Amino acid sequence: MPDAPARSEPPYRARLDAVRDTLAGLGVDALIVTHPPNLRYLGGFDGSLGALLVTSSECSLIVDGRYITIAKERAAASEGLRHLRVELAPRSIEEGIASEWARTKAAAVGVEGAVMTLDRFTRLQSLIPARFVTTERVVEAARMIKDHGEIEVMRQAARMLSAAALEALAAVRPGRSETEVALEVELALRRAGFSKPAFDTIVASGPHSALPHARPGTRVLTAGDGVVLDFGGVYDGYCVDLTRTVQLGPASGSFRRIFDAVREAHAAAIAVVRPGIAASAVDTAARDTLAARGLAEAFVHGTGHGLGLEVHEEPRVTRPGTARDEILRPGMIFTVEPGAYLPGVGGVRIEDDVLVTASGCEVLTSVPIDLEGDGAASGRHRGLGEEPAGD
Amino acid sequence: MPDAPARSEPPYRARLDAVRDTLAGLGVDALIVTHPPNLRYLGGFDGSLGALLVTSSECSLIVDGRYITIAKERAAASEGLRHLRVELAPRSIEEGIASEWARTKAAAVGVEGAVMTLDRFTRLQSLIPARFVTTERVVEAARMIKDHGEIEVMRQAARMLSAAALEALAAVRPGRSETEVALEVELALRRAGFSKPAFDTIVASGPHSALPHARPGTRVLTAGDGVVLDFGGVYDGYCVDLTRTVQLGPASGSFRRIFDAVREAHAAAIAVVRPGIAASAVDTAARDTLAARGLAEAFVHGTGHGLGLEVHEEPRVTRPGTARDEILRPGMIFTVEPGAYLPGVGGVRIEDDVLVTASGCEVLTSVPIDLEGDGAASGRHRGLGEEPAGD
Numbered sequence: 001m002p003d004a005p006a007r008s009e010p011p012y013r014a015r016l017d018a019v020r021d022t023l024a025g026l027g028v029d030a031l032i033v034t035h036p037p038n039l040r041y042l043g044g045f046d047g048s049l050g051a052l053l054v055t056s057s058e059c060s061l062i063v064d065g066r067y068i069t070i071a072k073e074r075a076a077a078s079e080g081l082r083h084l085r086v087e088l089a090p091r092s093i094e095e096g097i098a099s100e101w102a103r104t105k106a107a108a109v110g111v112e113g114a115v116m117t118l119d120r121f122t123r124l125q126s127l128i129p130a131r132f133v134t135t136e137r138v139v140e141a142a143r144m145i146k147d148h149g150e151i152e153v154m155r156q157a158a159r160m161l162s163a164a165a166l167e168a169l170a171a172v173r174p175g176r177s178e179t180e181v182a183l184e185v186e187l188a189l190r191r192a193g194f195s196k197p198a199f200d201t202i203v204a205s206g207p208h209s210a211l212p213h214a215r216p217g218t219r220v221l222t223a224g225d226g227v228v229l230d231f232g233g234v235y236d237g238y239c240v241d242l243t244r245t246v247q248l249g250p251a252s253g254s255f256r257r258i259f260d261a262v263r264e265a266h267a268a269a270i271a272v273v274r275p276g277i278a279a280s281a282v283d284t285a286a287r288d289t290l291a292a293r294g295l296a297e298a299f300v301h302g303t304g305h306g307l308g309l310e311v312h313e314e315p316r317v318t319r320p321g322t323a324r325d326e327i328l329r330p331g332m333i334f335t336v337e338p339g340a341y342l343p344g345v346g347g348v349r350i351e352d353d354v355l356v357t358a359s360g361c362e363v364l365t366s367v368p369i370d371l372e373g374d375g376a377a378s379g380r381h382r383g384l385g386e387e388p389a390g391d
Numbered sequence: 392m393p394d395a396p397a398r399s400e401p402p403y404r405a406r407l408d409a410v411r412d413t414l415a416g417l418g419v420d421a422l423i424v425t426h427p428p429n430l431r432y433l434g435g436f437d438g439s440l441g442a443l444l445v446t447s448s449e450c451s452l453i454v455d456g457r458y459i460t461i462a463k464e465r466a467a468a469s470e471g472l473r474h475l476r477v478e479l480a481p482r483s484i485e486e487g488i489a490s491e492w493a494r495t496k497a498a499a500v501g502v503e504g505a506v507m508t509l510d511r512f513t514r515l516q517s518l519i520p521a522r523f524v525t526t527e528r529v530v531e532a533a534r535m536i537k538d539h540g541e542i543e544v545m546r547q548a549a550r551m552l553s554a555a556a557l558e559a560l561a562a563v564r565p566g567r568s569e570t571e572v573a574l575e576v577e578l579a580l581r582r583a584g585f586s587k588p589a590f591d592t593i594v595a596s597g598p599h600s601a602l603p604h605a606r607p608g609t610r611v612l613t614a615g616d617g618v619v620l621d622f623g624g625v626y627d628g629y630c631v632d633l634t635r636t637v638q639l640g641p642a643s644g645s646f647r648r649i650f651d652a653v654r655e656a657h658a659a660a661i662a663v664v665r666p667g668i669a670a671s672a673v674d675t676a677a678r679d680t681l682a683a684r685g686l687a688e689a690f691v692h693g694t695g696h697g698l699g700l701e702v703h704e705e706p707r708v709t710r711p712g713t714a715r716d717e718i719l720r721p722g723m724i725f726t727v728e729p730g731a732y733l734p735g736v737g738g739v740r741i742e743d744d745v746l747v748t749a750s751g752c753e754v755l756t757s758v759p760i761d762l763e764g765d766g767a768a769s770g771r772h773r774g775l776g777e778e779p780a781g782d
Contacts, residue, residue: 301457
């Protein structure tokens with residue numbers, strides 16, 4: 001397993017300052033953070049349960065007995081976390097938050113609307129006599145722009161994923177079941193150095209390929225099948241994600257037409273990525289390409305999603321009006337994954353991960369886009385740019 | 392990989408009837424269900440995003456374009472799901488829920504307080520002019536009592552986990568890193584037939600064993616280390632969970648004393664499990680045993696948690712007052728996992744999965760409880776009941 005790239009400590013103070021600026025703009029005196037990726041981002045805490053209370057001058061991490069020792073050790077060992085108060089919640093996280101709040105007496109307390117549940121909110125309201133404000137994506141907005149260290153980790157993760165993809169594609173052979181191929185994919189992820197899959201691996205063969213989120217099953221791969229492989233890994237906490245569609249044996253004309261259309265849509269979407277355009281413009285580039293091939297109805301999902309501490313985060317790359325439409329900025333990392341699905345015929349999806357740069361984009365993943373499945377094994381790779389003209 | 396045990400289709404109608412009875416008692420005309428395990432339990436749907444709208448006479452499943460084909464196919468193929476209306480949400484799940492609600496005009500609409508977020512609740516309130524009622528654990532209460540088919544699947548899963556545990560324990564050897572051992576554990580889980588780990592595998596060696604939720608790291612196992620292995624698998628959607636603590640080489644007297652105390656607490660807790668007692672009584676049995684050995688402060692978590700479609704579900708087996716305290720009933724399945732953690736010395740946790748039966752309990756997992764780590768490899772196993780008297 002490769003070592004994590006040497007990198008400096010995450011800029012916790014700068015992250016916290018960004019959040020504090022947002023809170024000040026909202027007139028919020030304290031923010032309760034409970035979303036685990038946000039706890040890691042701001043407080044270096046990667047347990048499953050905990051809370052941060054962030055005010056203009058302080059930041060408290062509240063954890064239970066399972067995590068108190070490790071949380072204190074980490075904070076003590078990190079220059080950027082020296083400011084953190086680490087507190088034990090003896091009965092419940094909510095009571096621990098209330099104790100910390102009592103020290104601050106913040107008048108307006110923000111909660112994370114996207115993750116705060118009604119039950120937890122009711123408990124907090126009963127414990128804390130403050131004015132509550134539902135906030136939107138305060139920490140998520142900061143997380144959307146990756147810092148230097150995050151970009152380095154995700155570049156490395158994308159290289160590892162590309163290597164794993166070559167191994168995984170070589171495992172796509174007639175006679176193997178979808179489940180067996182999925183296991184090979186996950187072994188390849190581990191060998192490449194990922195701590196775990198980023199989501200349940202998708203291996204969808206033959207008619208199953210027409211189901212965008214099929215689960216691998218007992219179906220055995222057969223000559224003539226199209227096979228969609230969609231998989232990702234978590235490396236040092238960060239997620240990357242890749243899809244390729246391959247064909248076992250010669251493709252039918254109809255399947256080849258779908259494949260070519262999706263490949264064009266994928267290239268068209270990547271071609272427009274640059275700072276200053278709306279995320280939805282990337283979706284439009286893919287969608288228009290598919291529509292021109294008569295596949296508008298067959299593209300049943302968005303073109304992409306942000307990647308980072310979560311495998312689905314902002315920005316959302318989809319049709320205008322279906323999600324918050326971000327203006328692309330350097331440091332954003334997201335997937336480009338158009339697809340087309342025709343029940344009875346089959347489905348195709350092609351996905352890469354891209355980083356928005358100052359002038360355009362950098363495609364972080366690098367795996368040949370090739371319809372014939374044994375390409376990876378036999379070395380007959382053709383990269384995107386190497387397709388015969390007019391193919 | 393073993394085949395799933397032959398079992399009849401889940402009793403979807405009976406499950407829905409149980410939920411409808413609860414709703415009627417609450418004066419709620421319709422329930423919006425969005426928690427994924429509840430969608431699977433009631434609607435056979437195992438995607439990541441969707442909703443059910445349950446009324447006294449109907450049940451609608453609302454999904455997006457990624458899942459519509461598979462959801463319709465499954466419902467059509469299942470006798471128990473013939474009643475299900477499967478509807479496409481063209482823009483958002485919330486709008487899909489609102490469309491279905493408009494057909495029913497239910498006056499009082501329940502939402503799941505434990506999982507409904509403030510943002511989603513606000514969107515639903517803006518779309519649906521009904522009276523909203525926050526409900527508690529309506530579906531979870533039904534899920535807590537496993538039916539015959541669920542018990543068969545979880546018995547099989549526990550047997551598979553026990554087999555994987557023997558392999559995993561054999562991998563605990565000096566010179567291997569925690570991460571390497573964790574990979575061996577996860578490979579053993581896959582070989583045993585699990586579709587994936589139920590949670591991030593814990594391998595905590597030496598001083599790390601004093602951290603109940605340590606992440607595996609680069610630390611290399613050394614003679615003299617105590618090592619906590621805590622891992623679980625998902626089989627046919629259901630989760631099982633097991634922990635063993637082993638020692639590489641002769642144990643120090645202080646570590647042996649902690650181990651013996653936790654082993655006694657584990658046995659004492661299992662000994663009291665039977666229908667009619669409070670879940671907290673199981674915790675008390677473990678906690679009193681540890682307190683008598685001077686380890687009250689060292690037991691920093693609850694004794695156990697329910698298992699099923701989620702790896703942490705009801706009943707919670709913990710101190711009175713810290714969670715809803717269920718009266719045990721036949722068909723409940725939960726972990727018994729006392730532990731003791733002394734920073735600087737080390738930690739011990741021992742965990743098995745138990746089923747409450749009509750007269751007591753059945754321990755579903757079966758792995759020797761042995762302090763010496765190479766026992767699994769050398770065949771020097773001693774089961775709990777085989778310990779020398781007075782050991």
